[in-house]
Amino acid sequence: MRIKIDTEKCEGHNRCFVVAGELFELDDSGYAHEVGDGKVPAELKEKARLAVTNCPELAISIDEDD
Numbered sequence: 001m002r003i004k005i006d007t008e009k010c011e012g013h014n015r016c017f018v019v020a021g022e023l024f025e026l027d028d029s030g031y032a033h034e035v036g037d038g039k040v041p042a043e044l045k046e047k048a049r050l051a052v053t054n055c056p057e058l059a060i061s062i063d064e065d066d
């Protein structure tokens with residue numbers, strides 16, 4: 001599994017960081033980015049899905065097969 005943030009859509013609400021801080025980091029302006037290459041460890045898959053459903057801008061996508 002891999003997560004990806006559409007930086008055009010991200011408005012910096014930081015909900016992703018609140019629900020899955022292991023998978024997201026914030027830049028100096030409060031916008032989120034994937035940690036590393038976005039690869040999601042098996043134990044964090046549910047958190048990744050939670051982040052997707054909590055993003056009000058629908059900015060986070062998941063590739064289940066990557």
Ligand code: SF4
Nearest residue numbers: 010011013014016055
């Ligand atoms: S919740 Fe969505 S809009 Fe908010 S910082 Fe995360 S990716 Fe960006």
